[in-house]
Amino acid sequence: MRRMTARPANAHQARLLKLLRDGGPNSRAQLGDQIDLSRSKLAVEVDRLLETGLVVADGLAASRGGRRSHNVRLNPGLRFLGVDIGATSVDVAVTNAELEILGHLNQPMDVREGPVAVFEQVLSMAAKLRASGLAEGYDGAGIGVPGPVRFPEGVPVAPPIMPGWDGFPVREALSQELGCPVMVDNDVNLMAMGEQHAGVARSVGDFLCVKIGTGIGCGIVAGGDVHRGVTGSAGDIGHIQAVPDGRPCACGNRGCLEAHFSGAALARDAVEAAQQGLSEELASRLEAGGTLTAVDVAAAAAAGDATALDLIREGGNRVGQVIAGLVSFFNPGLVVIGGGVTGLGHTLLAAIRTQVYRQSLPLATGNLPIVLGELGPTAGVIGAARLISDHLFSPA
Amino acid sequence: MRRMTARPANAHQARLLKLLRDGGPNSRAQLGDQIDLSRSKLAVEVDRLLETGLVVADGLAASRGGRRSHNVRLNPGLRFLGVDIGATSVDVAVTNAELEILGHLNQPMDVREGPVAVFEQVLSMAAKLRASGLAEGYDGAGIGVPGPVRFPEGVPVAPPIMPGWDGFPVREALSQELGCPVMVDNDVNLMAMGEQHAGVARSVGDFLCVKIGTGIGCGIVAGGDVHRGVTGSAGDIGHIQAVPDGRPCACGNRGCLEAHFSGAALARDAVEAAQQGLSEELASRLEAGGTLTAVDVAAAAAAGDATALDLIREGGNRVGQVIAGLVSFFNPGLVVIGGGVTGLGHTLLAAIRTQVYRQSLPLATGNLPIVLGELGPTAGVIGAARLISDHLFSPA
DNA sequence: GCGTCTTTGTCCTGAGAGTGGAGAAAGTTG
DNA sequence: CAACTTTCTCCACTCTCAGGACAAAGACGC
Structure with missing residues (x-):
């Protein structure tokens, strides 16, 4: 299936997307309260986001004492894949654009089996989630590995507990297989981002x-x-x-x-x-x-x-x-x-x-x-989804 | 004497001031190479800075194969005071806006004598530098103290080796005495900023x-x-x-x-x-x-x-x-x-x-x-001057 | 049921921000 | 002295953005 490829055109749109991601459906007025923009300018940017399809209308909200507002929300069809490769198991989850987990799989697996075997496993889990109807495809994926990562390139470097992974082009390879943008990070960083997004932090x-x-x-x-x-x-x-x-x-x-x-x-x-x-x-x-x-x-x-x-x-x-x-x-x-x-x-x-x-x-x-931590084993996959959404919700 | 009170009106002007601080006199063309602005817009902002007096014309530069450029530079009359209070001595220096040290004094002194005594010393050193003709007044001052500081307020907090300093309004008091803006930080942070600005870092x-x-x-x-x-x-x-x-x-x-x-x-x-x-x-x-x-x-x-x-x-x-x-x-x-x-x-x-x-x-x-470190005892005072210049060269 | 007030969203105008090109000014080079 | 460079200024045009007027839609009191 063809997935969304649009990206925010400017910093305002990026900001709006993140507000909608973190705050759920919102009216233009509510968005205006959280962003430093005039109502007119804000309306223009929201309209442009509606045109891209990243954002959709979401009906009328309850009145707050006056005219009822027209809510907008992130496209409910957007799907992110969050992958957390641990030393002894793999977690894979699908989220919507608001980073809510729609489905989560865990599979014991030794990371030392090497990138090829682990990749096969991850792809099969991603396919399984897709087959269960939770996603028709993925708009982006984040993946965490238990070792240091050269972040801009998305490549593990000299990972002590991951022999065979050194220099393996994780980002490139996964992006190829899934047909969507991918970001790679250390699993611990993703856990931190998960707890920051939805947990104790x-x-x-x-x-x-x-x-x-x-x-x-x-x-x-x-x-x-x-x-x-x-x-x-x-x-x-x-x-x-x-x-x-x-x-x-x-x-x-x-x-x-x-x-x-x-x-x-x-x-x-x-x-x-x-x-x-x-x-x-x-x-x-x-x-x-x-x-x-x-x-x-x-x-x-x-x-x-x-x-x-x-x-x-x-x-x-x-x-x-x-x-x-x-x-x-x-x-x-x-x-x-x-x-x-x-x-x-x-x-x-x-x-x-x-x-x-x-x-x-x-x-x-x-x-x-x-x-x-508040999120337990979901911290990593939420962090992974957050990582890729931060990337996709930034100006290209 | 009346000192400069102007501040950059926007981020572009702030950027230009910092380029001039770190790179010395520059032509409009050279500035244009380092900033992402059209020549026309850049010229407008430079003109506005000239109007404020923060920046002055600095004659013609040598030709680079065509028309000679009109250099601009930071006002050579601007003066910053850098103060570094150590555990056992006090360093005070005057710099120009390019953070070059024009004069430097060092005085042994025990910080445990308390803020009042140390302040008196600092002010007398600042006056001495002024009296020697290096400055007619100060446009800003940075000061480092050997202990933790509540940075936004410029107040030392619970300093173990500085009994009597806890909560003393260093920023407020020094600003009052010198009649210029003051920023306070930990001495070690200032040393880092000094080495970053002009040293090994x-x-x-x-x-x-x-x-x-x-x-x-x-x-x-x-x-x-x-x-x-x-x-x-x-x-x-x-x-x-x-x-x-x-x-x-x-x-x-x-x-x-x-x-x-x-x-x-x-x-x-x-x-x-x-x-x-x-x-x-x-x-x-x-x-x-x-x-x-x-x-x-x-x-x-x-x-x-x-x-x-x-x-x-x-x-x-x-x-x-x-x-x-x-x-x-x-x-x-x-x-x-x-x-x-x-x-x-x-x-x-x-x-x-x-x-x-x-x-x-x-x-x-x-x-x-x-x-x-490359700067030795001047790292702290340079860092202090850098601290206040970063503050003053940011939009108000 | 009706006028009044509040909230939400749209439209319009005008002020600035910013770009890019034309061209003048002031050099160098052969 | 002509041809080429570099620097700087000026101008026309586009785009951004704010803020006010106004319309739409609801709540509320009488």
């Missing part, structure tokens, strides 16, 4: 979004925009030294944060503890499943297992220590904790908070909320 | 500027702009934990970076070493001067004293470790080392580089210069 301009999953990363939002760094590796905090002369890490150094606490490290420590007979709870789970994951530790902790609680607390202390440093450095207005280990819940959060509030200066922590 | 959009003096701070420039954080305390890295259970720090915690390495810590360690008889060089200097400073350590190191070199190396390792973490997190394109201890020179730099290159990921360090 709404209306916060400077915040950190720490994602603890198989590895650890940190999305940085400064002045409302994602900070990616000069080579796209900003936020790569997994290899900050957390313990002097600590555990050996896959990167070759010792004591990296990721070696001491992450989904993978936690699972390894839990198995160790079970084998050493420190926890019956963990041992029986190990026996039953053959292996342990962060989910098992969470369950054991919920059941009151002291060893599991200790593991979580110790890990939280490590992460908290590093975050404390980042808070001193960056002075954010909010810290969001997300990723797979959020299942560890309040125990983890309490440990992190303790460290940060104790080690950072009062001025930086005085009014600093440290909270769990 | 020219044309770098994302960099860190670590200032090691009495304390330690870090200026953060992201996307060309200084990142100040939500409460103005961004870059306050002196109290990041560098050594678990390390030395007690004035802030109440243990192992803070500042407690292990800074001008003050280095002097203390040197005295200790001298008293323990570890270094004859340092001991003789202690005897001679009654006390030791970073300058003594630098001299001892230059003379080949092993103990002094060890102190510097160990300190550099500590700082380098912290910077390594910040590099992983922020992924800057450049790291500038400045402040009082730059006298320690290459020994310090080598230790820092070793740590950063060893601990951060190759992608972040692959093309990362770590260099000493």
Whole structure:
């Protein structure tokens, strides 16, 4: 099917599209309240957007004490694809232009199988969503990968946990297959954008979004925009030294944060503890499943297992220590904790908070909320849709 | 004397003023090459700037193969005052509108004497510069203080090393006394702006500027702009934990970076070493001067004293470790080392580089210069002048 | 049911912003 | 001294944008 190809012709139109995306259907009068334009000029730009088809009339709204307004809204037929490639699974979702999720699929998959296999999977999931009637095609797609990305080109660079992906033209290839514009970013940055768009970080301009999953990363939002760094590796905090002369890490150094606490490290420590007979709870789970994951530790902790609680607390202390440093450095207005280990819940959060509030200066922590992400596994795909919509809703 | 009060009327004029500030006298044609405006429109805006008096004609330039151009330049009578209040001294300088230093005074002074005493000193230095004929008055002033600042209001907040300054209306008071607009910022941010304007960081959009003096701070420039954080305390890295259970720090915690390495810590360690008889060089200097400073350590190191070199190396390792973490997190394109201890020179730099290159990921360090600041003690005052000129050269 | 008030949206006019070309002014070069 | 360059100014024309007048459509009080 032929998809929309129109783009806003100027900054005003871009602004209007974003207001409609974030605020849903609106009348010209309501739009006028939110934008610095005369009614006449605004009407002209809205008419032009109607001509492009990006925006459509949406009937009459209720009266607010006078003539009823004619609402307009983003074309309800627009479809964005949000893809979140994690280390061990793939999430794919369809959204409308208002970034509401219409359908969401998740599939376990090891990113190390390489770009070709993963791509095949993503395309099949996208096709499945299309086949279920949620979309006739895609107007744009955003995709997140678990490693640094050369953002302007949309190409992963030197990704430690993604052998085979280095230099793979993700943007180019996906755009070719889907026949629509594509933007690529680090998965952590997308999670931050997701929480900023629809989660706990709404209306916060400077915040950190720490994602603890198989590895650890940190999305940085400064002045409302994602900070990616000069080579796209900003936020790569997994290899900050957390313990002097600590555990050996896959990167070759010792004591990296990721070696001491992450989904993978936690699972390894839990198995160790079970084998050493420190926890019956963990041992029986190990026996039953053959292996342990962060989910098992969470369950054991919920059941009151002291060893599991200790593991979580110790890990939280490590992460908290590093975050404390980042808070001193960056002075954010909010810290969001997300990723797979959020299942560890309040125990983890309490440990992190303790460290940060104790080690950072009062001025930086005085009014600093440290909270769990609100969107869970949908943060990434919403962020991905947001990424491509920000791109498409900007002047060409 | 009546000073200039005009401000640019629109973004074009602001852009032109900044081009003239950074590029010196220019013809209309040269300006046209650097700005996206038609020659006719550009001529109109230049004429309006001439009318305001901010810009003046500057005679004919050499021919470039055709008609000679009529240069324009910023009014050579404009004067900015740059003030850099350090922990132990005050720098005051006069610049022209192109931010060239016309006169510079330095005066030892303890910031703990409080805002009233320091202000008196600053005003007397400003008057001295005026009396020497360098300025008939000031069109604007920038001032840096060694602590966090609520930037929009220009008021220091909860400054640990500046008791008595909390909430003191620096901007308001100085503006009153000098009769011109004033902007206030953290001294480290100003140093970063100085190096960005006229030093090693020219044309770098994302960099860190670590200032090691009495304390330690870090200026953060992201996307060309200084990142100040939500409460103005961004870059306050002196109290990041560098050594678990390390030395007690004035802030109440243990192992803070500042407690292990800074001008003050280095002097203390040197005295200790001298008293323990570890270094004859340092001991003789202690005897001679009654006390030791970073300058003594630098001299001892230059003379080949092993103990002094060890102190510097160990300190550099500590700082380098912290910077390594910040590099992983922020992924800057450049790291500038400045402040009082730059006298320690290459020994310090080598230790820092070793740590950063060893601990951060190759992608972040692959093309990362770590260099000493170029401007020395003038970085702060140039940054201060730049701060106020950025303000005055923006539309009102 | 009817006039009055409020809200919404459209139309029109006039002020500026901005472009691009013509052409004058002032050089260089052979 | 002719031909070519570069710089700058002037002018006509287009486009943007604001703000007021006005029409449409509803709420509300009497």
